[in-house]
Amino acid sequence: MDLQLLIVIIVDGLIYSSYLFMVAVGLTVIFGVQKVLNVTHGSFFAFGAYLAATLIGVWYNAELPAFGGFLMIFLAAAFLGVVFGLVIERGLLRYLYHRDEHIVVLATFAAFLALEDVIILIWATDPYFAYQPMELLGWTDIAGLTFDNYNLSMVGVSMTIALIMWFTLTRTRFGKILLAVIFDREMSQSMGINVNKVFLVTFMIGAFLGALGGAYVAPTISVQPGIGVEVVVLAFAVVVIGGMGSIPGALIGALVVGISRAASVHLLPEVELFVIYAIMAVVLVLRPEGLFAPPQARKI
Amino acid sequence: MTFGIKRSGALFAAAALLAGTGLAQAQDKVKMAVPTFLTGAGAPAFGIPAKKGSELIVRGINEGTLPAPYNTPGFAGRMVDAIIYDEAGGGTKQVTELRNKVQKEKVDLVVGYISSGTCSAVTNVAEELKILTIETVCGTPRVFEELDKNPKYVFRTMNHATGNNVSAAHYIAKTRKGQVKGFVGLNQNYAWGQDSWRDFELAMRHLAPEAKPSSKQQFPKIFAGQYGAEISALLRGKEKLVHSSFWGGDLEALIGQGSARGLFHKKDFVLTVGETVAYRLGKKFPQGLMIGARGPYGMYAVDDPNPLNQWFQKEYRKAYGEPPAQPAYQYAQGILAAKYAYDTAAKKAGKFPTTDQVIEALEGATFPTFVGEVKMALSKGHQAVTDDLWGVTVWDEKRGETVLKDVIVFPASCIMPPEGVASIPWLEGGMKGAKC
């Protein structure tokens, strides 16, 4: 394999891994803390993309300063994080924690179905384009190929998210509280931790990350109905591979899938579709709890 | 029915028509189910334009405002009640829906279907239910070549997808003779993408034998949305020609991500259904691409002077503020076929026709459409053939629209297999019997 190809594979792989990480990290955060496979994650992504595309459109139509488009992306995600935290966590899941955990998943599935149509009610079926931020950043030549800087910037954003997460979990009080809640919900409650509040905040963070994934990707795609369904599957696969509920797992899972996929596209494109499933199958058989399974308080 | 005006229903209907109200008694209506994607990824590129085209043409038919020869109101004088519903949810669900529409809502006919998957699932059920079904957009040749070899109730009023890929190969052979050394495919990994590539590659083998297919065909997952690695691979590859049957959001994403990386300057693209997104992307749609519309529809019809076509262009733009793309035409054409069949059968029968009479009228018929005519020439008169057109995109500043240049028309007899020959054997055998 020549060096140029290797570099291209790594760059492509890193970009795709970053995309996967952004898509998956919110899912794994919520799963890790609340033990809820949050199917509405797909809706967060879709809403993030729609809202960002809308705001970006408004921003540039008003001919406001060009880089403000990026502000819109984060604004959209933050707004949705808060709204979904309140609506889905406080308005729905809160009433279901005492129930069977499967019921909670099913409730998020139901909410996901409903939200798919809410998108159509709000934004109709026409696609939205928000290409301006992507145009703005221009391109770079790497190893003789042109790459657009916007996609490259995704690597930076993902790394920043990962770093902030790592810092929060290991270096802050909130992180310690989170770890306690993850390890043993009841125990931490009896230690005086307000688990309800932790759940709400976590959910908002997870929703923010899900929406940010959609919002940041929006300028590179055509935002239209159905984008959420695909994302649930993809995020789920990454999270399964990495270990459900583990943030390093999501990172590693995204890297493994991203690089393998890029390699297969360049070397053996026939198997591209299988890459993610093949990795998932192998991981499931050899290490069903994923590459990085978070610690579990086992009660017997 | 409860008002005691049942006895002279037809007269009443005619009166209502004259009054322009479109009112008629329920039993004097033709109930037409129109499945199209209202939700999901298929909606924006195909489903919604198809819905708009259907609504427009049905309104025109009911009001009797279409140009000749479709200028009589209704189907054989009866108002058309179009029930537009969602095609999303997969084959099983659509079979259920078809049964509901036929058995519960008692529709008289079905016009529609975009996805080849849906057509594969519903075709035999439609035969079983004995419901006149005019498939409009779905492209797989398997419908009549494999699943329903002796069709009675099912028709398809446009070319199947093979024709489109064959004409694409013809266009390349004609316009780039000897220039194409190699070509590569970028198609979604599902039946449509796989079939499109297979047809194109087989056609190229005979029409441009000097061009060699790459050993690395890209088949990304449908709705993947991220094509960075594929774009890199295309850019690295030495093949200059790229064939893609991408559509909808995937195509728009590809164009967005590819444009930012100069993909469309460096490579020649053949986008078999590129027309479906060209209007929506406006100036963002790259110039110099070969795009297909699977027949004389949409962008290929835009300047045709045929009054019916001009009516459609004008009314569509008026109603929806955008030009009609191919699905709008294709659904409208399916509905026109129904009107043609009902009207012809009624003339022959001297009264409102039975379904069998309508079928008889449509079988093997040739009827005028927006541009040229549709011949129900294949599969025992159930599979239509039309001319196909290919050209290269260019931005028309004056109109503020993408238009096509260097357009070449390929006659139906050149691009579709002859009667009784299935597509793949025909392609593999070197397209014998094609009259170009």
Added chain:
Amino acid sequence: MARVLEVHDLEKSFGGVVAARDINVTIDEGETIGIIGANGAGKTTFVNMVTGYLRPSAGRIEFMGRSILGMAPRRITTLGLCRSFQVPQVFGSETVFENVMIAMGIAESRGPALLAPLFAPARAARAETHMARYQIADYRDVAADALPQGVRKLLDIAMATVRKPKLVMLDEPTSGISVEEKFGLMDIIMAALREEETTVLFIEHDMEIVERYVSRVLAFYQGEIICDAPPAEALEDPRVKEFVVGQELHRSTHGAEETGNA
């Protein structure tokens, strides 16, 4: 008297912590053995090892002359060595009757017989007898979660003995039971087990109960057996006095109750 259980040089360590070492015990048919020892002395670890819940790091375990080392609990159970738990392990949402029926059904069926109806009249009759023996018949239709602690303990033991095991190990049968009720409870248990001719070993903190019911005492201290003798002798042993009884007295003054997991 036939030899029921033989344990040789049993050892268990978790990481670097030794939970049991040099454990050598033999139990003969008809014996009633009490295990005493402070918290963390290795009593439950011993029971867990013998009944297959924990795999010993070294040593031999023979039950009825056959090595059961490394066997899964269910295999050991089917061989006739059963146990109850400090925290009763019952099917909480089911009634006492259903609990006993399920236990009996599993004990009595193998292979295709598992597909026969559980609530067969003959089995129901046996279950009624069994419940009567443990004096829990009054609670027949009460869900196990709603039972008073003593009754739940009895149910747990009743479920452990549906197989009429050769040897039953009871992990603190009287823990969580008020002092006034303890003797009544033990009377019921011992009477029932005698009727079933089951050899019994139980873990106990209350020395009065030990004195009254057992024929032999095993005293544990820091993972070792420091005394193996009849109760009168054992309770006078200075080391037992220092490391076990003393601790127990200390413990009871605090009134603390051991809770935890099996």
Added chain:
Amino acid sequence: MTRFMDKTFWGLTIGLVVILVANFLLEDWLRFIGLQSMARGAVALGLLILWRAGLVSFGHALFFGWGAYAVALSQKIGITDALLGIIIGTIASGLLAFALGFLLRRYRAIFFALLNLAFSMILYGVLAKLEVLGSTDGIGVKQPSYFGITPEGANAHITLFCFTAIIVYIVALAVHRYLSSTLGAMTIAVRENEIRLEYLGYSAEKAIHVKYVFSGLLAGFGGAVMALAVGHVDPDSMVYWPNSGDFVFITILSGTGNVAATFIGALAFELIRTFAFDYAPQIWQLLMGGTLLVIVMFLPNGLWSLTEHLGKRRKSAPSPAE
């Protein structure tokens, strides 16, 4: 529960007679909905077995699709008999469940649910790729023959309906009997206390494995019936993950109180979907999701609990003396 001919037996028997008679009177579209309800109800019945053991699978479309494809493929090698096809579909899924069970029996709770989902996604990916199996377009399934006779037109579904109803009746009784058997009672044991189950002398993992195979058989049966009823199999409407969601939806809608409930729940599900689709073509998912949320929030034990509210309920503690 002590006798074989209990209320459930009579209920199912009367139900069978009623729907067999109704079969000849029903409108075609309702009959088709009935057929689908039986197919999906069978899958939900499999999920009920797991549910009672405290396990939920979010991937049973795997076995549903597997059974359906088995029928379609068996037709390709010339097996057109309905009974044979259904048996092949059922067994094929049972075998798959048996194989996967060795892995899945080690997992509980949400991990069990999600591993199932993961496996169903793998099958989906493979099917969507395989052009020999029609890729996403799927493959057609012909009207089956019944012991050498192939009914035509409307009779085809009337026959299939009778046929399926009778099998479903037998299967439902079998499951009912299974649930009241010792092995079936272990569903509760697994859910409530695996330790006790081990110390009663039975392996919890083995009990789960058995249940998993049963649920796989039932899902395969449902898939086989669906394939014959629809006349077509494809990955999107058989294997894709929302299908698995639908099955769990039906289970919740039905409640896990009784084997008959799953079929009533499946029928309710199909009817709700049909009418939502008719009356709100662009927001039918909103109505489905909304219904599910209402059930989850306000009727946690499903439709069946409505019947139990009417009847008496046992198991209340007389005096918690704690």
